[in-house]
Amino acid sequence: MTGGPTIQWTVSALTDAFCEAGIEAGDNLVLHSSYKCLGAVEGGPGGVVEALLSALGPAGNLMVPTFTYSLPMWSAEPFDLHNSKSRVGAITEAVRLHPRALRSFHPTHSVAVIGPDAEEIVRNHLHSTPIGLESPFGRMVRRGAKILMLGTHQDTNSSLHYCEVAANLPYIRVAFREGMDYELAWFFNENGQIEYAQVFEVPGCSRGFRVIEGPLRERGVLRDVLVGGAPSQLLEMARFVPVAVEILSAEPSLLLCNTVQCQICGKRREFMKKNTG
Numbered sequence: 001m002t003g004g005p006t007i008q009w010t011v012s013a014l015t016d017a018f019c020e021a022g023i024e025a026g027d028n029l030v031l032h033s034s035y036k037c038l039g040a041v042e043g044g045p046g047g048v049v050e051a052l053l054s055a056l057g058p059a060g061n062l063m064v065p066t067f068t069y070s071l072p073m074w075s076a077e078p079f080d081l082h083n084s085k086s087r088v089g090a091i092t093e094a095v096r097l098h099p100r101a102l103r104s105f106h107p108t109h110s111v112a113v114i115g116p117d118a119e120e121i122v123r124n125h126l127h128s129t130p131i132g133l134e135s136p137f138g139r140m141v142r143r144g145a146k147i148l149m150l151g152t153h154q155d156t157n158s159s160l161h162y163c164e165v166a167a168n169l170p171y172i173r174v175a176f177r178e179g180m181d182y183e184l185a186w187f188f189n190e191n192g193q194i195e196y197a198q199v200f201e202v203p204g205c206s207r208g209f210r211v212i213e214g215p216l217r218e219r220g221v222l223r224d225v226l227v228g229g230a231p232s233q234l235l236e237m238a239r240f241v242p243v244a245v246e247i248l249s250a251e252p253s254l255l256l257c258n259t260v261q262c263q264i265c266g267k268r269r270e271f272m273k274k275n276t277g
């Protein structure tokens with residue numbers, strides 16, 4: 001599915017494509033996306049958002065990551081709720097800029113939600129952990145949300161970080177900084193002053209996450225779908241999370257990558273060797 005001719009997708013044709021792929025009115029949906037996999041879409045990334053909102057209808061909730069990773073070591077600017085751009089793709093930025101979107105206040109792993117329950121989904125994120133049990137992702141799990149990987153693979157599935165926490169994998173206590181169990185993030189508070197927050201259960205690296213695709217597919221919790229010509233994946237949290245937690249509990253280091261330049265997986269693997277039998 002690469003290198004084909006550019007297809008012009010209208011918003012209404014894309015709405016139909018989302019419905020055919022299994023998105024239903026009233027769904028809670030977590031979207032991970034690659035805009036360039038779709039080719040040319042009427043209205044650009046904003047057109048994709050309109051198509052999704054049409055498929056979800058007025059009762060549905062659409063959530064996307066708008067992560068900024070605002071740690072002083074990675075980001076020259078503190079997190080600014082209203083102005084920091086999403087660093088995870090054009091469609092997520094289009095959701096953030098949508099007039100009905102609410103963004104959670106979190107200096108590293110904020111999300112944006114459009115829908116009738118947006119306020120409840122995004123509230124109090126700073127006092128939770130980034131992708132932990134009480135985060136917006138945890139709330140979407142309890143809502144029985146679907147996850148659509150639009151033109152992407154499991155290596156962008158942030159909910160696998162939720163599964164790392166839910167499986168209580170010991171390595172979630174190992175941060176990027178040497179010997180630390182938390183990172184220090186920075187943000188502008190509502191008075192425009194810079195503040196710092198401790199971030200525990202730091203989501204690490206997701207380079208290795210594709211190893212779980214096969215097992216999830218075999219267990220019937222990952223469905224391959226085609227949306228607008230883009231090979232995509234659809235999962236239901238109610239079925240996917242327990243299966244992923246079971247797989248990770250049996251093999252706790254499965255998701256750690258072997259990339260030499262990775263700043264965290266090696267440390268986490270060492271930690272697991274020392275702290276598990």
Ligand SMILES: [Zn+2]
Nearest residue numbers: 205257262265
């Ligand atoms: Zn890694």
